[in-house]
Amino acid sequence: MTSLSNYIKFTLNIEADNLEFLDASLEKHRGRDAKVYHAVLHLDHCLRCGSDHIWHNGHSYSNVRYLALDASLPVFIRIAKERVVCQNCHRNSMAETDLVNKKRDPTGLLY
Ligand SMILES: [Zn+2]
16 A cells, blocks of 8 residues: 555545545536546455456446545545455455445445
8 A cells, every 4th residue: 555545535434444545536417616636456366266267357436525624625535446356266256345335226226
């Protein structure tokens, strides 16, 4: 992990070890400015059998709205979740974090 990633985690109060922040930018969301943090969610083993003999198979992207103190500037975390194919059991896994539900978030925090 870079010091930038650690700094952003400290600022956002996020502890996920497998989440690495790469960058931050100001973007437009529904016509308004929004702060967007870009992160990668790493996966180094198969979630089915635990093997670390895996092939990486791209990413699946999630946009998570993060509660911000300043309501006039919404904060999002764009997470690239690593997908892997296991060489042992030949099944697919995708990196997981408490920040992102596997299915669509019923609270509407995802967009
Ligand atoms: Zn496996």
